[in-house]
Amino acid sequence: xxxxxxxxxxxxxxxxxxxxxxxxxxxxxxxxxxxxxxxxxxxxxxxxxxxxxxxxxxxxxxxxxxxxxxxxxxxxxxxxxxxxxxxxxxxxxxxxxxxxxxxxxxxxxxxxxx
Amino acid sequence: xxxxxxxxxxxxxxxxxxxxxxxxxxxxxxxxxxxxxxxxxxxxxxxxxxxxxxxxxxxxxxxxxxxxxxxxxxxxxxxxxxxxxxxxxxxxxxxxxxxxxxxxxxxxxxxxxxxx
Numbered sequence: 011x012x013x014x015x016x017x018x019x020x021x022x023x024x025x026x027x028x029x030x031x032x033x034x035x036x037x038x039x040x041x042x043x044x045x046x047x048x049x050x051x052x053x054x055x056x057x058x059x060x061x062x063x064x065x066x067x068x069x070x071x072x073x074x075x076x077x078x079x080x081x082x083x084x085x086x087x088x089x090x091x092x093x094x095x096x097x098x099x100x101x102x103x104x105x106x107x108x109x110x111x112x113x114x115x116x117x118x119x120x121x122x123x124x
Numbered sequence: 125x126x127x128x129x130x131x132x133x134x135x136x137x138x139x140x141x142x143x144x145x146x147x148x149x150x151x152x153x154x155x156x157x158x159x160x161x162x163x164x165x166x167x168x169x170x171x172x173x174x175x176x177x178x179x180x181x182x183x184x185x186x187x188x189x190x191x192x193x194x195x196x197x198x199x200x201x202x203x204x205x206x207x208x209x210x211x212x213x214x215x216x217x218x219x220x221x222x223x224x225x226x227x228x229x230x231x232x233x234x235x236x237x238x239x240x
Contacts, residue, residue: 014168043227052128052215052230053169066225101169111226115161115169 035104
């Protein structure tokens with residue numbers, strides 16, 4: 011069990027550019043969640059997958075955001091035409107749909123949009 | 125919609141002393157879970173303790189215990205014998221136990237400083 015990993019850990023981009031983040035969940039975890047955490051706030055839910063199916067998206071997830079989880083393994087979160095308001099920590103968590111369903115978090119990707 | 129409120133942005137405690145972090149929540153549901161997560165500086169968030177709403181007994185994990193008051197919708201975390209490694213941001217979180225989306229709703233967090 012190597013834990014949830016996220017890449018890159020830090021990303022600086024210019025406004026208007028596209029960025030993509032990757033999350034590798036704990037192997038065999040079939041649920042994967044994306045959260046966004048801005049300064050001074052707790053994480054806020056963005057979207058989640060069960061296996062490869064994206065089952066719910068928050069209203070926070072504008073049409074510039076897209077997430078995928080091909081083959082139910084790793085997931086990517088892409089932000090198109092980034093805005094300064096997108097600057098935040100993007101957290102990924104995974105869980106197993108059995109038992110207590112504890113969510114295990116990755117270290118996050120910190121995005122800064124200039 | 126469910127909300128979680130942590131009214132203490134910052135707390136400090138002396139090493140080996142006890143500290144209590146407060147959390148209140150609002151929900152119309154009767155079946156749910158409550159959590160405390162710890163986020164050390166520049167490190168990932170880890171689960172400290174969880175409480176099922178249907179259980180009257182307060183959860184404990186070593187030096188960490190909760191005071192769960194369902195009627196008051198209060199869920200405080202007590203850290204006994206505080207250690208330097210306990211310094212972190214602590215988040216209280218709620219999760220509805222029904223449906224299929226087990227998303228967590230977090231409070232804004234309490235930054236805990238442990239003084240040697």
